[in-house]
Amino acid sequence: MTPVQASTIPLFMKHKDVVVEAVTGSGKTLAFVIPVLEKLIRRESKLRKNDIGALIITPTRELATQIHGIFATFLSAQPVLQTTEDPDETPSLEHPPPLLLVSSNQSSPAQDVERFLSSGADIIIGTPGRIEEFLLGRGRSVVNVKELEVLVLDEADRLLDLGFQATLTKILTHLPKQRRTGLFSATMTDADAISELVRVGLRNPARIVVKVQSKKQQPKVEGQPQSQVIEERRIPANLQNFYISCEASEKTVQLARIISHEIKEHQASQFIVYFATGACVDYFYHILPVVLPSGSSIHSLHGHLTPSARTRALNAFSTSICTPSSPSILLCTDVAARGLDLPHVDVVIQYDPPTDPKVFSHRCGRTARAGRSGRAYTLLVDREVGYVDFMTVRRIPLQKHRYLSKDGEMDVDDVSRPEDSDTVVFLEKIRKKLLMDRTLYDQSAKAFVSFIRAYSKHEASYIFRLKDLDIVGLAKSFGLLRLPKMPELKDVNKDQWSDADVDWSSYAYADKAQEAKRLATLATKSAEKIEKEQEQRRIQRADQKKANASWSEKAGKRDEREVRKEKKKRKKQWLKTQSTSEVAQKDLKRARNDDEDVADSNDEEDWSEIAREERMAKKVRRGDISRKAFDAEFGDL
Numbered sequence: 001m002t003p004v005q006a007s008t009i010p011l012f013m014k015h016k017d018v019v020v021e022a023v024t025g026s027g028k029t030l031a032f033v034i035p036v037l038e039k040l041i042r043r044e045s046k047l048r049k050n051d052i053g054a055l056i057i058t059p060t061r062e063l064a065t066q067i068h069g070i071f072a073t074f075l076s077a078q079p080v081l082q083t084t085e086d087p088d089e090t091p092s093l094e095h096p097p098p099l100l101l102v103s104s105n106q107s108s109p110a111q112d113v114e115r116f117l118s119s120g121a122d123i124i125i126g127t128p129g130r131i132e133e134f135l136l137g138r139g140r141s142v143v144n145v146k147e148l149e150v151l152v153l154d155e156a157d158r159l160l161d162l163g164f165q166a167t168l169t170k171i172l173t174h175l176p177k178q179r180r181t182g183l184f185s186a187t188m189t190d191a192d193a194i195s196e197l198v199r200v201g202l203r204n205p206a207r208i209v210v211k212v213q214s215k216k217q218q219p220k221v222e223g224q225p226q227s228q229v230i231e232e233r234r235i236p237a238n239l240q241n242f243y244i245s246c247e248a249s250e251k252t253v254q255l256a257r258i259i260s261h262e263i264k265e266h267q268a269s270q271f272i273v274y275f276a277t278g279a280c281v282d283y284f285y286h287i288l289p290v291v292l293p294s295g296s297s298i299h300s301l302h303g304h305l306t307p308s309a310r311t312r313a314l315n316a317f318s319t320s321i322c323t324p325s326s327p328s329i330l331l332c333t334d335v336a337a338r339g340l341d342l343p344h345v346d347v348v349i350q351y352d353p354p355t356d357p358k359v360f361s362h363r364c365g366r367t368a369r370a371g372r373s374g375r376a377y378t379l380l381v382d383r384e385v386g387y388v389d390f391m392t393v394r395r396i397p398l399q400k401h402r403y404l405s406k407d408g409e410m411d412v413d414d415v416s417r418p419e420d421s422d423t424v425v426f427l428e429k430i431r432k433k434l435l436m437d438r439t440l441y442d443q444s445a446k447a448f449v450s451f452i453r454a455y456s457k458h459e460a461s462y463i464f465r466l467k468d469l470d471i472v473g474l475a476k477s478f479g480l481l482r483l484p485k486m487p488e489l490k491d492v493n494k495d496q497w498s499d500a501d502v503d504w505s506s507y508a509y510a511d512k513a514q515e516a517k518r519l520a521t522l523a524t525k526s527a528e529k530i531e532k533e534q535e536q537r538r539i540q541r542a543d544q545k546k547a548n549a550s551w552s553e554k555a556g557k558r559d560e561r562e563v564r565k566e567k568k569k570r571k572k573q574w575l576k577t578q579s580t581s582e583v584a585q586k587d588l589k590r591a592r593n594d595d596e597d598v599a600d601s602n603d604e605e606d607w608s609e610i611a612r613e614e615r616m617a618k619k620v621r622r623g624d625i626s627r628k629a630f631d632a633e634f635g636d637l
């Protein structure tokens with residue numbers, strides 16, 4: 001038995017509630033599987049077909065499937081009670097096989113209930129959503145929980161997180177209070193345990209913490225033998241936990257070099273690489289083959305894949321026969337961080353540190369399990385190195401690993417080191433790959449944007465600050481063709497960036513149907529553009545016409561005003577001269593002649609008007625008409 005099993009099994013068997021914290025790979029699963037089986041086997045009265053005796057809840061379908069497999073292995077070892085002649089009929093067993101309740105396209109919630117009724121399972125293992133549906137939804141009238149003896153929350157701290165809180169509370173309130181409860185995790189801290197006691201309904205639980213101690217070399221003091229201190233840590237003793245400090249632009253180069261270095265130096269063949277988002281996993285899954293050692297087989301696993309794709313990926317990775325010349329590499333998100341027992345994983349690489357610091361030790365813990373040795377690497381960019389102290393305080397020590405240079409030189413000076421020349425080589429290789437299929441360009445933009453968004457959600461936000469992140473360097477590491485349009489990039493200095501030379505109109509999708517759709521959209525858009533331009537030109541012409549028209553109208557009015565002013569002036573002169581003498585008459589005639597020299601044909605009209613006025617003025621003088629009548633006729637001039 002492992003230490004955690006030796007401490008937990010007797011207590012859990014003695015009807016004690018337990019809260020168990022022990023490092024990854026220390027055997028916590030059997031620490032609850034064995035007591036559950038023992039309790040059910042030792043029952044005095046047999047459970048009826050619709051009773052359940054034990055319920056195991058886990059946060060992911062992969063972990064539930066793994067635990068289900070362990071229960072199934074134990075139960076399949078029991079002697080068969082009755083054999084029948086009919087090969088189709090299931091042999092009668094005293095204890096029925098366990099039932100797995102996870103999202104899958106093989107079993108709907110209705111089929112879950114049917115499977116339960118036909119098998120009469122006593123032990124149910126599943127994820128919160130499906131269990132809620134089973135106990136409180138479709139199975140509510142069928143499933144009897146009154147006989148439930150044990151409830152186990154594996155990865156309890158995750159299950160009690162905000163995300164699962166509502167579902168968990170509903171399930172817990174539905175279960176009988178007379179039961180044993182066990183909470184298990186590698187990161188079930190005292191604070192977690194205490195705050196959740198009441199909610200989970202634990203009564204006077206036993207707290208079991210299995211500590212890992214390792215020897216740490218003290219700095220050498222002149223003339224004294226080098227001393228060692230015992231250090232407590234929350235990661236396995238056989239795990240070498242490294243970090244590499246690099247530039248943002250060098251991340252992909254370092255990832256490739258770690259893999260090559262591990263293959264060469266340690267004959268490693270099975271790797272897990274963690275990324276920040278599912279979109280990043282999808283993208284790197286396609287581009288890494290151009291920069292990783294040839295012969296590598298790459299698998300991808302994240303929460304946005306269909307259940308069957310997830311199962312396929314995990315099976316392919318865990319069963320692949322890998323050697324240093326044909327290594328197997330799983331690219332994944334935190335969905336594969338907790339609980340998965342893949343004993344042959346040699347190396348874990350965190351391309352991006354996790355947004356939730358608690359996940360860090362779970363990720364590292366996919367290697368160095370059950371006493372085996374393993375290595376974990378985390379890439380830290382610029383001031384992210386502050387994460388090392390942050391983790392040390394949490395008793396997760398990280399050891400600096402030299403930057404892996406191209407020629408394998410040791411101890412390259414980090415401070416004065418120029419940017420790795422391979423960043424440009426990688427950028428070109430990745431861009432060349434992207435240009436083969438426009439889908440990859442779409443994926444690159446999606447991955448990059450998702451990374452930036454995830455980065456801004458880091459819980460240790462004073463270490464992972466978006467404003468300190470070298471976004472342009474990161475874009476180089478992603479091999480982007482151009483920078484995506486996003487608000488986060490607005491104030492970024494882009495001097496160090498140049499877009500790839502791409503003819504965007506002919507850059508095609510490899511998928512024929514998708515390319516046909518793109519071309520059709522392009523044609524519609526360019527037709528719309530031409531139409532819009534034509535419409536704009538038409539509007540411009542109309543506006544110009546309108547502007548011209550109003551200009552000539554204004555000019556006309558101005559001319560009219562000038563003419564009227566001139567007439568008024570002449571009339572005043574004329575009236576003045578008429579009122580005095582005959583000389584004025586002559587002057588008038590002269591003026592008429594002078595004016596005739598300069599006037600154009602339009603002035604004839606004015607002169608006849610003036611002549612009429614002249615005649616009328618004579619009449620005024622003679623007293624034939626009144627001055628008032630004269631003004632009424634010509635006063636407006």
Ligand SMILES: Nc1ncnc2c1ncn2[C@@H]1O[C@H](COP(=O)(O)OP(=O)(O)OP(=O)(O)O)[C@@H](O)[C@H]1O
Pocket residue numbers: 001002005022023024025026027028029030185186338339340341343365369370
């Ligand atoms: N008593 C034992 N002797 C030898 N190997 C054991 C024993 N108990 C468990 N193991 C093996 O140890 C490995 C890790 O066990 P397990 O998956 O239960 O770890 P864990 O503590 O639950 O880790 P995690 O926190 O990552 O979920 C498994 O491969 C398991 O088969």
